[in-house]
Amino acid sequence: MSYVPRLKSKYKEEIRTALKEKFQYKTVMQVPKLQKIAINQGVGAATTDKKLIDNAIAELTTITGQQAVAAKSKKDISNFKLRKGMPVGVRVTLRDNQMYEFLDRLIAVALPRIRDFKGINDKGFDGHGNYTLGVTEQIIFPEINIDKINKIMGMDITFVTSAKNDVEALELLKQFGLPFKNQSPVNNG
Numbered sequence: 001m002s003y004v005p006r007l008k009s010k011y012k013e014e015i016r017t018a019l020k021e022k023f024q025y026k027t028v029m030q031v032p033k034l035q036k037i038a039i040n041q042g043v044g045a046a047t048t049d050k051k052l053i054d055n056a057i058a059e060l061t062t063i064t065g066q067q068a069v070a071a072k073s074k075k076d077i078s079n080f081k082l083r084k085g086m087p088v089g090v091r092v093t094l095r096d097n098q099m100y101e102f103l104d105r106l107i108a109v110a111l112p113r114i115r116d117f118k119g120i121n122d123k124g125f126d127g128h129g130n131y132t133l134g135v136t137e138q139i140i141f142p143e144i145n146i147d148k149i150n151k152i153m154g155m156d157i158t159f160v161t162s163a164k165n166d167v168e169a170l171e172l173l174k175q176f177g178l179p180f181k182n183q184s185p186v187n188n189g
Contacts (some may be wrong), residue, residue, distance in 0.1 A: 003069045003097075004097075005097050005100035005101050005104060006100075006104055006182065007100040007103055007104050007152060007176060007177075008096075008097065009174060010176075011033065011034075011100075011176070014175075015034075015172070015175040015176065016028055016031050018175060019031045019032065019168070019171060019172060019175065021066040022171065023168060023171075024188070025091075032129065032161050032162045032163035032164070032169060032172050033162050033172070034099065034103070034105065034159060034160075034161055034172065034176070035095070035160045035161060035162055036094060036095045036099060036160045037093070037094045037099045037102060037103065037154055037157060037158065037159055037160070038091065038092075038093045038094075038157075038158040038160065039060065039063075039064060039068075039091065039092050039093075039094070039117055039156070039157050039158075040071070040089060040090070040091045040155060041056055041060055041089055041090045041091070041138075041153055041154070041157045042088065042089045042153075042159070043056050043087070043088060043089050043090060043153065044088060045091075045151070048185075049051075050087075051088065051123060052151065053070050053087045055149075055150065055151070056068075056089075056153065057070060057090050059138055059144060059149070060090050060091075060092055060138075060155075061092070062143045062144065063138065063141045063143050063144065064092050064094055064098070064102055065098055065101065065102070066092055066094060067092070068090050068091065069090070069091060069092070070087035070089070070090055071087065071088060071089035071091050072085050072087055072088065073085065073086050073087075073088045082136070086185055091155040095133040097183075103176060105141070105142075106157070106182060107177045107178060107179070109141075109142055110140045110141050110142070111140070113142075113180060114135075114137075114140055117179075118181060119180055119181035119182065120133055120135050120178060120179060120180055120182065121180075121181060122180045125166035125169060125170065126166075127165075127166060128165075128166075129161045129162070129163030129164060129165060129166060129168060129169035130158060130159065130160050130161060130169065131158070131159045131161075131169060131170075131173060132156055132157070132158045132159075133156070133157045133158075133159070134154060134155075134156055134157075135154055135155050135156075135157060136154040137152050137153075138152065138153055138154070138155060139152060159173060161173075169173040178188040
């Protein structure tokens with residue numbers, strides 16, 4: 001039998017039925033699921049130092065276990081000394097088993113290593129059931145050797161779900177174990 005990630009089996013056995021009961025879906029096919037995790041890292045200083053892109057690709061590949069690619073600029077911006085087609089960032093998209101493995105490591109190992117961590121903010125939803133989380137340092141991942149990095153860079157981690165709205169997506173991500181901050185019942189908005 002082939003290996004199945006822990007969170008993938010947890011989704012099939014526990015999360016799917018819990019969400020089906022909570023939102024009163026008629027069939028399990030209506031239950032939202034995590035489709036992919038997209039990780040982006042902007043490297044604006046790469047316009048002057050080309051080695052930064054190579055280092056960022058190597059680090060993101062090490063973190064995710066999947067080959068990262070350079071994101072190129074789409075237009076010329078003279079104020080930033082930027083030409084069309086220059087690499088300005090690094091990205092990788094994870095699906096299926098690698099996605100669940102990365103999510104497991106993010107929840108269990110990386111997020112607790114953030115200094116003064118009190119939970120992640122639930123304001124990163126886009127209205128269509130997708131959530132983006134910003135991480136300020138790549139050194140929270142245990143795969144990164146602190147002695148070998150030359151620049152601390154952050155990254156955006158986007159969770160793309162099949163949920164129709166943010167409430168369903170929030171519940172799905174909570175079921176997976178993402179540590180959202182506890183919200184007070186009074187809304188000061």
